[in-house]
Amino acid sequence: MSENFDVIVIGSGPGGYVAAIRAAQLGMKVACVEKRATLGGTCLNIGCIPSKALLVSSENYSDALHHLGDHGVIVGEVKLDLARMQARKAEVVGANTKGVEFLFKKNKITWLKGTGTITAPGQVAVDGTEYTTKNIIIATGSESMPLAGVEVDEKTIVSSTGALELDKVPDHLVVIGGGVIGLELGSVWGRLGAKVTVIEYLDRIVPGTDNEVAKAFERVLTKQGFKFKLGSKVTGATKTADGVVLTVEPAKGGDAETVTADVVLLAIGRRAYTEGLGLAAVGVETDARGRVVTNGHFGTNVRGIYAIGDVIAGPMLAHKAEDEGVALAEMLAGQAGHVNYGVIPGVIYTWPEVASVGKTEEELKAEGIAYNVGKFPFLANGRARAMGMTDGFVKILADKRTDLLLGAHILGPDAGTLIAEIATAMEFGASAEDVARICHAHPTLSESVKEAALAVDGRALHI
Ligand SMILES: Cc1cc2nc3c(=O)[nH]c(=O)nc-3n(C[C@H](O)[C@H](O)[C@H](O)COP(=O)(O)OP(=O)(O)OC[C@H]3O[C@@H](n4cnc5c(N)ncnc54)[C@H](O)[C@@H]3O)c2cc1C
Numbered sequence: 001m002s003e004n005f006d007v008i009v010i011g012s013g014p015g016g017y018v019a020a021i022r023a024a025q026l027g028m029k030v031a032c033v034e035k036r037a038t039l040g041g042t043c044l045n046i047g048c049i050p051s052k053a054l055l056v057s058s059e060n061y062s063d064a065l066h067h068l069g070d071h072g073v074i075v076g077e078v079k080l081d082l083a084r085m086q087a088r089k090a091e092v093v094g095a096n097t098k099g100v101e102f103l104f105k106k107n108k109i110t111w112l113k114g115t116g117t118i119t120a121p122g123q124v125a126v127d128g129t130e131y132t133t134k135n136i137i138i139a140t141g142s143e144s145m146p147l148a149g150v151e152v153d154e155k156t157i158v159s160s161t162g163a164l165e166l167d168k169v170p171d172h173l174v175v176i177g178g179g180v181i182g183l184e185l186g187s188v189w190g191r192l193g194a195k196v197t198v199i200e201y202l203d204r205i206v207p208g209t210d211n212e213v214a215k216a217f218e219r220v221l222t223k224q225g226f227k228f229k230l231g232s233k234v235t236g237a238t239k240t241a242d243g244v245v246l247t248v249e250p251a252k253g254g255d256a257e258t259v260t261a262d263v264v265l266l267a268i269g270r271r272a273y274t275e276g277l278g279l280a281a282v283g284v285e286t287d288a289r290g291r292v293v294t295n296g297h298f299g300t301n302v303r304g305i306y307a308i309g310d311v312i313a314g315p316m317l318a319h320k321a322e323d324e325g326v327a328l329a330e331m332l333a334g335q336a337g338h339v340n341y342g343v344i345p346g347v348i349y350t351w352p353e354v355a356s357v358g359k360t361e362e363e364l365k366a367e368g369i370a371y372n373v374g375k376f377p378f379l380a381n382g383r384a385r386a387m388g389m390t391d392g393f394v395k396i397l398a399d400k401r402t403d404l405l406l407g408a409h410i411l412g413p414d415a416g417t418l419i420a421e422i423a424t425a426m427e428f429g430a431s432a433e434d435v436a437r438i439c440h441a442h443p444t445l446s447e448s449v450k451e452a453a454l455a456v457d458g459r460a461l462h463i
Contacts, residue, residue, distance in 0.1 A: 004458035011115040013041020014318040015309025016139030019325030024107035026333040033116035038097035053089040058191040140272040142310035149236040174261035178205035210360040210409040347416035355419035358407030370400035374455030385444040389413040394452035403431035430454035
């Protein structure tokens with residue numbers, strides 16, 4: 001029997017479940033379709049949360065092995081219990097996905113279990129049962145991008161999903177792709193003892209990140225043991241009894257060579273996921289990259305069908321998906337929902353972390369915007385010295401004429417937390433001087449943000 005809803009959200013990732021909660025808060029009758037056995041999408045099940053659990057655990061292991069002695073903390077023989085580490089990760093994921101289930105109950109959201117197909121505007125079939133609704137929100141997310149000649153089996157050639165599940169530390173992990181996911185998961189297995197080689201097509205890592213930060217980041221990771229093979233493309237992978245043999249060629253052309261690995265992580269990006277949705281049949285437009293095309297208000301070309309999150313254009317980030325979910329739910333309720341795409345922070349959760357918001361120096365140059373730069377190294381920050389974590393710096397970019405904050409890029413301890421201050425300041429239209437005149441507690445890492453803001457005007461105090 002069909003049931004009527006105000007909103008049916010397809011997909012329960014951070015875009016979908018947050019849209020569902022906000023719509024329910026605003027008084028709508030909401031259902032969310034999810035085919036996975038647990039709620040929370042890529043982010044909670046096989047993305048942000050499990051990767052961060054393993055990053056924290058591997059960091060603790062690495063600290064015990066290499067750094068605690070510096071603090072005069074002498075531990076006995078340090079051993080790795082990988083099974084326990086993986087079990088803890090599963091517990092963290094379980095607590096989070098159950099948390100979303102609780103929030104659905106609290107907000108009276110119906111979880112329709114199964115695969116959702118849009119059969120007509122206002123109509124969704126879930127494993128054969130039809131439901132009617134005023135609005136449909138597509139929030140089906142993304143999947144790992146395949147590479148011709150490199151077939152993922154999630155055992156020896158893995159995507160990020162398999163890389164989160166390894167039950168043995170590989171001797172040699174080769175990561176194809178020097179982006180965020182490859183470097184985070186490379187860090188996990190490197191800290192646990194793997195030799196890690198990253199093969200990247202471009203002649204730099206983390207494309208899109210401010211060049212100066214990316215170069216410094218590469219140096220720090222190299223110091224930690226990462227090997228980088230930049231300007232190289234993988235053209236094939238052959239499985240052997242011992243692992244995998246990769247064929248690698250210079251990106252610009254030239255002789256091929258082979259690289260052997262115990263495990264290969266394919267991490268060259270993600271692509272929009274719309275399989276089984278029935279978009280073609282209802283005429284929803286997608287672009288050349290398979291993303292659902294939306295207008296400025298998340299509407300597709302078919303009335304009453306909307307899309308948010310990884311499945312549409314923009315950075316594939318959980319908080320971007322969430323903010324779109326909130327904005328769309330508010331618009332459906334007649335409010336003025338809004339996402340400021342100019343101020344979406346991005347964080348790489350390695351150690352040190354990398355965090356950015358706003359424009360990079362390269363973008364400002366390309367757009368012909370005159371700017372001032374203020375920089376401050378963590379080496380000159382008392383708290384960073386006390387922590388023994390002095391790698392990296394804060395870089396702030398401000399308009400040359402008005403001093404308006406245009407962007408900030410941080411490589412350093414807890415960069416992901418520090419960037420929130422600049423994001424807040426940018427949302428309030430602050431200048432670098434505004435940040436410089438805010439009283440920052442001493443001794444904190446955040447004083448480096450203040451000092452970089454002072455440095456925009458050439459008047460940093462502690463360097
Ligand atoms: C290893 C890894 C680490 C990451 N780390 C971070 C991080 O630290 N920070 C960050 O911001 N982002 C991170 N991301 C990216 C983040 O996970 C995504 O940006 C985010 O999950 C996108 O949310 P979404 O709601 O658009 O879709 P998703 O989270 O992908 O959720 C989509 C859901 O829809 C379901 N679905 C699809 N089709 C159907 C259908 N027809 N019927 C029913 N259900 C369907 C899927 O099963 C899935 O559960 C990471 C990603 C990965 C892979």
